[in-house]
Amino acid sequence: MSIYLITLLNMLNGISLRGSRIVLSLFAISLGCDAFEIGILIALASVLQLFLGIYAGQISDRYGFRLPILFGSLGSSIAMLVPYVYPDLTSLYASRILTGLAFMFFAVAIQNLATTIGGTEMRTRNLGTFSLGQSVSGLLAPIMVGLAIDHYGFATSYLFLAILAFLPFVALLVFPQMIPTVPPRKHQASKTHVLDLVRIPPLRRTLLTGAILFSGVDLLSFYLPIYGHSIGLSATTIGLILGAYAAAAFVVRLVMPAMVKKAGEEKILTLSLLVSGAIYLLFPFFENAWVLALISFLLGLGLGCGQPLSMILTHAYSPDGRVGEAMGLRITANKIIQVAVPLVFGFMGGAFGLFAVFWSNAVLLAAGGYLNEKGGGAPPCAEESVKG
Numbered sequence: 001m002s003i004y005l006i007t008l009l010n011m012l013n014g015i016s017l018r019g020s021r022i023v024l025s026l027f028a029i030s031l032g033c034d035a036f037e038i039g040i041l042i043a044l045a046s047v048l049q050l051f052l053g054i055y056a057g058q059i060s061d062r063y064g065f066r067l068p069i070l071f072g073s074l075g076s077s078i079a080m081l082v083p084y085v086y087p088d089l090t091s092l093y094a095s096r097i098l099t100g101l102a103f104m105f106f107a108v109a110i111q112n113l114a115t116t117i118g119g120t121e122m123r124t125r126n127l128g129t130f131s132l133g134q135s136v137s138g139l140l141a142p143i144m145v146g147l148a149i150d151h152y153g154f155a156t157s158y159l160f161l162a163i164l165a166f167l168p169f170v171a172l173l174v175f176p177q178m179i180p181t182v183p184p185r186k187h188q189a190s191k192t193h194v195l196d197l198v199r200i201p202p203l204r205r206t207l208l209t210g211a212i213l214f215s216g217v218d219l220l221s222f223y224l225p226i227y228g229h230s231i232g233l234s235a236t237t238i239g240l241i242l243g244a245y246a247a248a249a250f251v252v253r254l255v256m257p258a259m260v261k262k263a264g265e266e267k268i269l270t271l272s273l274l275v276s277g278a279i280y281l282l283f284p285f286f287e288n289a290w291v292l293a294l295i296s297f298l299l300g301l302g303l304g305c306g307q308p309l310s311m312i313l314t315h316a317y318s319p320d321g322r323v324g325e326a327m328g329l330r331i332t333a334n335k336i337i338q339v340a341v342p343l344v345f346g347f348m349g350g351a352f353g354l355f356a357v358f359w360s361n362a363v364l365l366a367a368g369g370y371l372n373e374k375g376g377g378a379p380p381c382a383e384e385s386v387k388g
Contacts, residue, residue, distance in 0.1 A: 012164050019157070020158070058328070076099060136250060141246075144239075220242070224296070248297040253304055
Protein backbone atom coordinates (compact mmCIF):
# COMPACT_ATOMS: atom_id res chain seq x y z
CA MET A 1 0.00 0.00 0.00
CA SER A 2 1.29 3.46 -0.86
CA ILE A 3 2.33 5.68 2.03
CA TYR A 4 0.26 8.41 0.38
CA LEU A 5 -2.94 6.38 0.73
CA ILE A 6 -2.11 5.62 4.37
CA THR A 7 -1.52 9.32 4.93
CA LEU A 8 -4.85 10.23 3.30
CA LEU A 9 -6.79 7.82 5.53
CA ASN A 10 -5.02 9.21 8.60
CA MET A 11 -5.72 12.79 7.46
CA LEU A 12 -9.46 12.15 7.28
CA ASN A 13 -9.52 10.61 10.73
CA GLY A 14 -7.18 13.33 12.01
CA ILE A 15 -9.40 16.18 10.84
CA SER A 16 -12.32 14.58 12.67
CA LEU A 17 -10.32 14.02 15.86
CA ARG A 18 -8.67 17.44 15.96
CA GLY A 19 -11.89 19.18 15.02
CA SER A 20 -13.75 17.41 17.81
CA ARG A 21 -11.37 18.87 20.41
CA ILE A 22 -12.23 22.41 19.35
CA VAL A 23 -15.97 21.75 19.17
CA LEU A 24 -15.84 20.03 22.56
CA SER A 25 -14.16 22.96 24.32
CA LEU A 26 -16.40 25.65 22.82
CA PHE A 27 -19.60 23.60 23.12
CA ALA A 28 -18.81 22.84 26.78
CA ILE A 29 -18.24 26.55 27.45
CA SER A 30 -21.60 27.36 25.88
CA LEU A 31 -23.21 24.81 28.22
CA GLY A 32 -21.71 26.56 31.25
CA CYS A 33 -18.69 24.34 31.97
CA ASP A 34 -15.66 25.85 33.68
CA ALA A 35 -11.99 25.01 32.99
CA PHE A 36 -11.92 22.17 35.53
CA GLU A 37 -14.94 20.39 34.05
CA ILE A 38 -13.52 20.78 30.57
CA GLY A 39 -10.34 19.22 31.95
CA ILE A 40 -12.39 16.24 33.10
CA LEU A 41 -13.93 15.94 29.64
CA ILE A 42 -10.47 16.06 28.06
CA ALA A 43 -9.10 13.40 30.40
CA LEU A 44 -11.97 10.93 29.90
CA ALA A 45 -10.72 9.57 26.59
CA SER A 46 -7.19 9.28 27.91
CA VAL A 47 -8.31 7.28 30.96
CA LEU A 48 -9.81 4.62 28.69
CA GLN A 49 -6.77 4.63 26.40
CA LEU A 50 -4.46 3.94 29.35
CA PHE A 51 -5.78 0.38 29.45
CA LEU A 52 -6.01 -0.19 25.70
CA GLY A 53 -2.78 1.13 24.17
CA ILE A 54 -0.61 -1.93 24.69
CA TYR A 55 -3.47 -4.29 23.85
CA ALA A 56 -4.20 -2.38 20.63
CA GLY A 57 -0.52 -2.66 19.67
CA GLN A 58 -0.52 -6.40 20.32
CA ILE A 59 -3.63 -6.80 18.16
CA SER A 60 -1.91 -4.91 15.35
CA ASP A 61 1.25 -7.05 15.65
CA ARG A 62 -0.63 -10.34 15.69
CA TYR A 63 -3.58 -9.87 13.36
CA GLY A 64 -2.66 -7.06 11.01
CA PHE A 65 -3.82 -3.54 10.36
CA ARG A 66 -7.15 -3.71 8.54
CA LEU A 67 -9.58 -4.68 11.33
CA PRO A 68 -8.26 -2.16 13.90
CA ILE A 69 -8.42 0.63 11.30
CA LEU A 70 -11.97 -0.34 10.30
CA PHE A 71 -13.05 -0.48 13.94
CA GLY A 72 -11.38 2.85 14.72
CA SER A 73 -12.96 4.62 11.75
CA LEU A 74 -16.48 3.35 12.43
CA GLY A 75 -16.17 3.97 16.16
CA SER A 76 -14.96 7.54 15.64
CA SER A 77 -17.89 8.25 13.35
CA ILE A 78 -20.39 6.94 15.90
CA ALA A 79 -18.69 9.00 18.62
CA MET A 80 -19.19 12.19 16.59
CA LEU A 81 -22.83 11.37 15.88
CA VAL A 82 -23.79 11.22 19.56
CA PRO A 83 -23.65 15.01 20.21
CA TYR A 84 -25.38 15.61 16.87
CA VAL A 85 -28.34 13.45 17.89
CA TYR A 86 -28.33 14.55 21.56
CA PRO A 87 -26.69 18.00 21.82
CA ASP A 88 -26.23 18.19 25.59
CA LEU A 89 -23.50 17.80 28.19
CA THR A 90 -24.16 14.09 28.79
CA SER A 91 -23.60 13.36 25.10
CA LEU A 92 -20.25 15.17 25.24
CA TYR A 93 -19.10 12.78 27.96
CA ALA A 94 -20.33 9.75 25.98
CA SER A 95 -18.76 11.02 22.77
CA ARG A 96 -15.42 11.61 24.47
CA ILE A 97 -15.34 8.08 25.88
CA LEU A 98 -16.18 6.52 22.50
CA THR A 99 -13.61 8.71 20.80
CA GLY A 100 -10.91 7.45 23.15
CA LEU A 101 -11.79 3.83 22.46
CA ALA A 102 -11.91 4.17 18.68
CA PHE A 103 -8.87 6.43 18.34
CA MET A 104 -6.55 4.00 20.13
CA PHE A 105 -7.12 1.13 17.71
CA PHE A 106 -7.00 3.35 14.62
CA ALA A 107 -3.90 5.30 15.64
CA VAL A 108 -1.77 2.36 16.78
CA ALA A 109 -2.56 0.29 13.68
CA ILE A 110 -2.00 3.04 11.13
CA GLN A 111 1.21 4.29 12.80
CA ASN A 112 2.52 0.72 12.89
CA LEU A 113 1.63 0.34 9.22
CA ALA A 114 3.38 3.60 8.28
CA THR A 115 6.59 2.51 10.00
CA THR A 116 6.49 -0.99 8.50
CA ILE A 117 6.00 -0.61 4.75
CA GLY A 118 9.10 -0.20 2.61
CA GLY A 119 11.55 -1.53 5.20
CA THR A 120 14.06 0.25 7.39
CA GLU A 121 15.56 2.32 4.59
CA MET A 122 12.17 3.95 3.88
CA ARG A 123 11.14 4.49 7.50
CA THR A 124 12.25 8.10 7.96
CA ARG A 125 10.91 9.14 4.55
CA ASN A 126 7.57 7.40 5.13
CA LEU A 127 7.15 8.95 8.56
CA GLY A 128 8.06 12.34 7.10
CA THR A 129 5.23 11.99 4.56
CA PHE A 130 2.89 10.64 7.24
CA SER A 131 3.69 13.57 9.52
CA LEU A 132 3.14 16.09 6.73
CA GLY A 133 -0.34 14.62 6.36
CA GLN A 134 -0.91 15.11 10.07
CA SER A 135 0.13 18.73 9.67
CA VAL A 136 -2.35 19.21 6.83
CA SER A 137 -5.16 17.75 8.94
CA GLY A 138 -4.06 19.99 11.81
CA LEU A 139 -4.26 22.99 9.47
CA LEU A 140 -7.63 22.12 7.92
CA ALA A 141 -9.42 20.93 11.08
CA PRO A 142 -9.53 24.19 13.10
CA ILE A 143 -10.33 26.35 10.09
CA MET A 144 -13.10 24.07 8.81
CA VAL A 145 -14.58 23.52 12.27
CA GLY A 146 -14.37 27.21 13.20
CA LEU A 147 -16.32 28.14 10.09
CA ALA A 148 -18.81 25.32 10.67
CA ILE A 149 -19.48 26.40 14.27
CA ASP A 150 -20.00 30.06 13.35
CA HIS A 151 -22.31 29.26 10.42
CA TYR A 152 -24.13 26.04 11.40
CA GLY A 153 -23.69 25.52 15.15
CA PHE A 154 -22.11 22.87 17.33
CA ALA A 155 -24.41 19.92 16.57
CA THR A 156 -24.07 20.21 12.79
CA SER A 157 -20.31 20.54 13.17
CA TYR A 158 -20.29 17.15 14.88
CA LEU A 159 -22.25 15.68 11.95
CA PHE A 160 -19.63 17.02 9.55
CA LEU A 161 -16.87 15.40 11.63
CA ALA A 162 -18.79 12.10 11.74
CA ILE A 163 -18.90 11.97 7.93
CA LEU A 164 -15.17 12.59 7.67
CA ALA A 165 -14.39 9.86 10.23
CA PHE A 166 -16.59 7.41 8.32
CA LEU A 167 -14.80 7.84 4.97
CA PRO A 168 -11.78 5.57 5.77
CA PHE A 169 -14.24 2.82 6.77
CA VAL A 170 -16.01 3.11 3.41
CA ALA A 171 -12.71 3.20 1.50
CA LEU A 172 -11.43 0.00 3.13
CA LEU A 173 -14.72 -1.81 2.54
CA VAL A 174 -14.74 -0.89 -1.14
CA PHE A 175 -10.99 -1.39 -1.65
CA PRO A 176 -9.84 -3.98 0.94
CA GLN A 177 -6.56 -4.46 -0.93
CA MET A 178 -5.49 -1.00 0.26
CA ILE A 179 -4.25 -2.62 3.48
CA PRO A 180 -1.65 -5.42 3.13
CA THR A 181 -2.53 -8.80 4.62
CA VAL A 182 -0.37 -9.82 7.58
CA PRO A 183 -0.14 -13.53 8.54
CA PRO A 184 -1.39 -14.06 12.11
CA ARG A 185 1.39 -14.46 14.66
CA LYS A 186 1.31 -16.70 17.69
CA HIS A 187 1.28 -14.86 20.96
CA GLN A 188 4.47 -15.21 22.95
CA ALA A 189 3.08 -14.05 26.27
CA SER A 190 5.16 -16.54 28.23
CA LYS A 191 8.37 -15.19 26.72
CA THR A 192 7.71 -11.48 26.53
CA HIS A 193 6.27 -8.83 28.79
CA VAL A 194 5.57 -5.17 28.29
CA LEU A 195 8.03 -4.34 31.08
CA ASP A 196 10.78 -5.67 28.81
CA LEU A 197 10.17 -2.62 26.63
CA VAL A 198 10.19 -0.22 29.58
CA ARG A 199 13.55 -1.65 30.66
CA ILE A 200 15.21 -0.44 27.43
CA PRO A 201 16.71 2.91 28.60
CA PRO A 202 16.58 4.87 25.30
CA LEU A 203 13.05 3.63 24.58
CA ARG A 204 11.91 4.53 28.10
CA ARG A 205 13.32 8.04 27.74
CA THR A 206 11.76 8.47 24.31
CA LEU A 207 8.34 7.41 25.63
CA LEU A 208 8.50 9.92 28.49
CA THR A 209 9.75 12.90 26.49
CA GLY A 210 7.32 12.09 23.68
CA ALA A 211 4.44 12.11 26.16
CA ILE A 212 5.51 15.49 27.53
CA LEU A 213 5.74 16.89 24.01
CA PHE A 214 2.33 15.50 23.10
CA SER A 215 0.81 17.18 26.14
CA GLY A 216 1.95 20.52 24.71
CA VAL A 217 0.22 19.82 21.41
CA ASP A 218 -2.95 18.54 23.05
CA LEU A 219 -3.34 21.33 25.56
CA LEU A 220 -3.05 23.95 22.83
CA SER A 221 -6.05 22.51 20.98
CA PHE A 222 -8.17 22.50 24.15
CA TYR A 223 -7.09 25.58 26.11
CA LEU A 224 -6.46 28.05 23.31
CA PRO A 225 -10.19 27.95 22.45
CA ILE A 226 -10.98 28.64 26.12
CA TYR A 227 -8.53 31.54 26.19
CA GLY A 228 -9.74 32.86 22.83
CA HIS A 229 -13.36 32.75 23.99
CA SER A 230 -12.44 34.58 27.20
CA ILE A 231 -11.00 37.51 25.23
CA GLY A 232 -13.91 37.65 22.77
CA LEU A 233 -12.51 35.89 19.69
CA SER A 234 -14.89 34.10 17.30
CA ALA A 235 -14.65 30.38 16.56
CA THR A 236 -13.37 31.17 13.07
CA THR A 237 -10.58 33.37 14.45
CA ILE A 238 -9.63 30.72 17.00
CA GLY A 239 -9.53 28.17 14.18
CA LEU A 240 -7.21 30.38 12.14
CA ILE A 241 -4.86 30.81 15.12
CA LEU A 242 -4.70 27.04 15.57
CA GLY A 243 -4.26 26.70 11.81
CA ALA A 244 -1.12 28.86 12.06
CA TYR A 245 0.35 26.21 14.37
CA ALA A 246 -0.38 23.46 11.85
CA ALA A 247 1.03 25.52 8.97
CA ALA A 248 4.31 25.92 10.87
CA ALA A 249 4.36 22.19 11.67
CA PHE A 250 4.01 21.47 7.95
CA VAL A 251 6.89 23.80 7.11
CA VAL A 252 9.27 22.43 9.75
CA ARG A 253 8.53 18.84 8.74
CA LEU A 254 9.57 19.63 5.18
CA VAL A 255 13.06 20.52 6.40
CA MET A 256 13.17 17.96 9.21
CA PRO A 257 15.14 15.31 7.25
CA ALA A 258 17.93 17.83 6.61
CA MET A 259 17.90 18.90 10.26
CA VAL A 260 18.08 15.30 11.45
CA LYS A 261 20.90 14.51 9.05
CA LYS A 262 22.92 17.42 10.42
CA ALA A 263 22.20 17.19 14.15
CA GLY A 264 20.54 13.82 14.83
CA GLU A 265 17.11 12.87 16.13
CA GLU A 266 17.92 13.21 19.82
CA LYS A 267 19.29 16.78 19.63
CA ILE A 268 16.44 18.00 17.44
CA LEU A 269 13.91 16.51 19.88
CA THR A 270 15.62 18.23 22.82
CA LEU A 271 15.64 21.57 20.97
CA SER A 272 11.96 21.11 20.10
CA LEU A 273 11.01 20.72 23.76
CA LEU A 274 13.11 23.62 25.06
CA VAL A 275 12.04 26.11 22.37
CA SER A 276 8.38 25.16 22.74
CA GLY A 277 8.53 25.66 26.50
CA ALA A 278 9.87 29.19 26.01
CA ILE A 279 7.19 30.07 23.45
CA TYR A 280 4.35 28.81 25.66
CA LEU A 281 5.21 31.55 28.15
CA LEU A 282 4.11 34.21 25.66
CA PHE A 283 0.44 33.29 25.16
CA PRO A 284 -1.19 34.93 28.21
CA PHE A 285 0.49 38.30 27.58
CA PHE A 286 -1.36 39.01 24.31
CA GLU A 287 -4.97 39.33 23.15
CA ASN A 288 -4.46 40.53 19.57
CA ALA A 289 -5.43 37.76 17.15
CA TRP A 290 -2.53 38.45 14.77
CA VAL A 291 0.02 38.28 17.58
CA LEU A 292 -1.53 35.08 18.91
CA ALA A 293 -1.36 33.59 15.41
CA LEU A 294 2.33 34.48 15.24
CA ILE A 295 2.98 32.85 18.63
CA SER A 296 1.02 29.79 17.50
CA PHE A 297 3.13 29.64 14.33
CA LEU A 298 6.35 29.80 16.35
CA LEU A 299 5.07 27.04 18.63
CA GLY A 300 4.36 24.95 15.54
CA LEU A 301 7.99 25.32 14.49
CA GLY A 302 9.02 24.03 17.91
CA LEU A 303 6.57 21.19 18.46
CA GLY A 304 5.99 20.32 14.80
CA CYS A 305 8.98 18.03 14.38
CA GLY A 306 8.66 16.47 17.84
CA GLN A 307 5.86 14.00 17.09
CA PRO A 308 7.45 12.36 14.01
CA LEU A 309 10.79 12.21 15.81
CA SER A 310 9.11 10.47 18.73
CA MET A 311 7.65 7.86 16.35
CA ILE A 312 10.98 7.38 14.56
CA LEU A 313 12.87 6.91 17.83
CA THR A 314 10.22 4.58 19.26
CA HIS A 315 10.47 2.36 16.18
CA ALA A 316 14.26 2.50 16.18
CA TYR A 317 14.57 1.45 19.83
CA SER A 318 11.89 -1.28 19.67
CA PRO A 319 12.73 -5.02 19.54
CA ASP A 320 11.89 -6.81 16.29
CA GLY A 321 8.33 -8.06 16.10
CA ARG A 322 7.10 -5.74 18.88
CA VAL A 323 6.89 -2.41 17.07
CA GLY A 324 3.10 -2.29 17.31
CA GLU A 325 3.25 -3.05 21.03
CA ALA A 326 5.87 -0.30 21.49
CA MET A 327 3.68 2.14 19.53
CA GLY A 328 0.79 1.22 21.82
CA LEU A 329 3.02 1.76 24.84
CA ARG A 330 4.00 5.13 23.39
CA ILE A 331 0.37 6.20 23.19
CA THR A 332 -0.26 4.80 26.68
CA ALA A 333 2.59 6.96 28.00
CA ASN A 334 1.02 9.94 26.22
CA LYS A 335 -2.29 9.21 27.90
CA ILE A 336 -0.82 8.97 31.40
CA ILE A 337 0.25 12.59 31.06
CA GLN A 338 -2.94 13.49 29.21
CA VAL A 339 -5.04 12.21 32.13
CA ALA A 340 -3.07 14.05 34.79
CA VAL A 341 -2.28 17.29 32.97
CA PRO A 342 -5.85 18.38 32.00
CA LEU A 343 -7.14 17.68 35.50
CA VAL A 344 -4.29 19.47 37.23
CA PHE A 345 -4.23 22.32 34.70
CA GLY A 346 -8.02 22.54 34.71
CA PHE A 347 -7.97 22.97 38.47
CA MET A 348 -5.18 25.55 38.17
CA GLY A 349 -7.08 27.37 35.45
CA GLY A 350 -10.18 27.54 37.62
CA ALA A 351 -8.24 28.61 40.71
CA PHE A 352 -5.48 30.81 39.28
CA GLY A 353 -6.53 31.60 35.70
CA LEU A 354 -5.25 30.48 32.31
CA PHE A 355 -1.87 32.09 32.96
CA ALA A 356 -1.11 29.14 35.23
CA VAL A 357 -2.12 26.64 32.54
CA PHE A 358 0.21 28.05 29.89
CA TRP A 359 3.12 28.64 32.25
CA SER A 360 2.92 25.22 33.89
CA ASN A 361 2.97 23.57 30.49
CA ALA A 362 6.03 25.67 29.61
CA VAL A 363 7.82 24.30 32.68
CA LEU A 364 6.78 20.73 31.79
CA LEU A 365 8.16 21.06 28.24
CA ALA A 366 11.42 22.56 29.50
CA ALA A 367 11.78 19.69 31.98
CA GLY A 368 11.28 17.23 29.12
CA GLY A 369 14.02 18.94 27.13
CA TYR A 370 16.39 18.77 30.09
CA LEU A 371 15.58 15.06 30.60
CA ASN A 372 16.25 14.25 26.96
CA GLU A 373 19.49 16.24 26.89
CA LYS A 374 20.73 14.59 30.07
CA GLY A 375 19.92 11.04 28.92
CA GLY A 376 20.46 11.36 25.17
CA GLY A 377 23.22 9.21 23.77
CA ALA A 378 24.05 7.77 20.41
CA PRO A 379 21.57 8.15 17.58
CA PRO A 380 19.29 5.22 16.72
CA CYS A 381 21.54 3.97 13.94
CA ALA A 382 24.23 3.33 16.55
CA GLU A 383 21.84 1.48 18.84
CA GLU A 384 20.77 -1.36 16.59
CA SER A 385 21.79 -3.74 19.34
CA VAL A 386 18.49 -2.88 20.97
CA LYS A 387 16.73 -4.74 18.21
CA GLY A 388 16.23 -8.45 18.62
